Amino acid sequence: MVDAYMNRLVRDKEIPGAVLVVQQQHRCLLSKSYGAYTAEDWSKHIISKSTLFDLASLTKVVATLPAILLLISRDKLNLMDSVQKHLPDFRFPHITIQHLLQHSSGLPADLEPSVRRHHQRDIMQEVLACNVIGQPNEQVIYSDLGMILLGKIIENVAGQSFQSFVEQEIFKPWGMHHTSFRLPEQKRGQAAATEMVSGKFVQGIVHDEKALLLEGVSGSAGLFSCADDLAKYAKCWLGITQQSTIPFEWMELAYTKTIGNRGLGFEVWNGDHSLFCFGRGWTKGSFGHTGFTGTSIWMDPIKKAFVILLTNAVHYGRNTRIREIREKLHTMIYENLIT
Template sequence: MLRNIINEYLVAKKIPGGVIHVQQGNVVLYRDSFGSFVTNTGEVKEITMETVFDIASLTKVVATLPATLVLLDKKQVSLKDSVQKYIPQFQYPNINIEHLLYHNSGLPADLSPPVKRGDNRDVLEEIFSVNPIFEPGKTVVYSDLGMILLGKIIEEVSGETFDQFVEREVLIPMGMKNTTFNPKEEVRSLIASTEYMNGSYVQGVVHDEKAYMLNGVSGSAGLFSCLDDLVQYVHYWLHPSDQTVFNPAWLQDCHQKFFKHRGLGFEVWNGKDTEVTISTDWSIGSFGHTGFTGTSIWIDPKEKLFVVLLTNAIHYGRDVPKKEFRLEIHESVYETFIKKESTNYEKLD
């Protein structure tokens, strides 16, 4: 069934390609690679299990959130600390770190006007002085700006660049060997290209415009990763007591303590707020995140089920039906493997 959905989108040229891993407990239910991409030199390459993707906003939970947990556990920061404590030029003392993680800080979703790739703008200075659109803690507006601020706080506290701190304290301890900001030149040709711009495809360079302006490194976007690294990442959240990198209590709090449909960093299906981007068929308490390029992770602690789905969707442009594709995939996973309690697991090497 999953392969049928994938083939339908591939044949209709709605999705160019991707990789998927579905697992419940220790059993791999489905694993596949599909489709292709065009390199920035015009060569067509098939997507494999080893293909690296620009994971876009998954950066928020794969890099920024774990890096924040490291500082919280070391008591170098507190959730209630004002952003202004670490960034004095930020103008609003009543916005704190917890607000940034819950996306209820009052900060808008993006800068206005939105940043374009060819702009010459100081993104950080604009964020420092942006006007909030509501009082902190009142509602949820998913904001890139808040996570960029959080990345800056991590730099101020650690005394390192954000990418250096994330590599040392998060990626290396978690064993994510193929996950990085600003991939080296020699591996860029192996990375799935994103959007066609200015006569060629963006390949191995961050797609997100604000992260691009920030030299490829931000708390909101910029990370590149592959399927197996993100499968490894998910195990930390499903089995918090079986690891020693993070305090298990913090890992649990991130999805068990939530405001509306947002946990600390994650989106959470709370059974009420239908803004959730993944199928509401999944268990209440399921959580995860998505990325603009066509990436997603979704985890169901009750069923010990998860899906890592990485696509290069915007290879075909920004209007592709990536949300519909993701929804169909996740609904099919639950229908096939949970509702029907199927034992006829599809396994592809």
């Protein structure tokens, strides 16, 4: 049923293609690729399980969150640290690391005016100059800006680039050897092309405009990865694979320390259907994240099950039905595959 639904989505041009992985405990329940995409040079490419995808906002939880938790576990950072302590140019002393992770800082969702690919703008300066639109802990406003700030904090505290820190300290020990920012030119052809811009498809170069202007690396977007690497990542979070990089109690805190439907970085299922796009039936406390390009990861800590969906839905334009598709697919998976 799940397989038939995925094939139908491709046939009906709802999505160009995808890689879908479903696993529970040590049992892989489904691992399959679907469809194809048009490359930058207009050649047609079949999507395979090794295809790289622009993760978009999955970067927030695949790179930024574990890097922050690692620095906390090494006593280099504290959740209650003022952002200003690490970024003196930030003007709001009452906003903490935790507020940024939980999207409860009062910062707006995005920069105004919206950033476009051709713009010449100093994104970091604009983020630092941004005014708040509410008080900390007043409400959850999902904000790219807070995550961009966290990426900069990681650099300052670690004393090295965000890119090299996460690649050496997180991806390497977790065996995520195909996950990186800024794909070298020879690897760009392995990435599923995203959107058409100025008459040709963007391939192997970050889709997110702010990340592009930040030279492809930000705490909010910029990562490329494949399904196998994200499966390794999910197994670490669920304790299916034992790892010693980040103490498990800190990882657990990321989806149990919640405000509304937000943990530390993650979206957490709290029973409010109006806020939820990962389907019905999953255990309360299940957690994950989505990416604008069409990527998502969802994990159930009770059932020890996870779903990785990688698709370049924006290939056909930004007006996608990915939210409805994701909800239907995850409901179907839970009802038919998870025990």
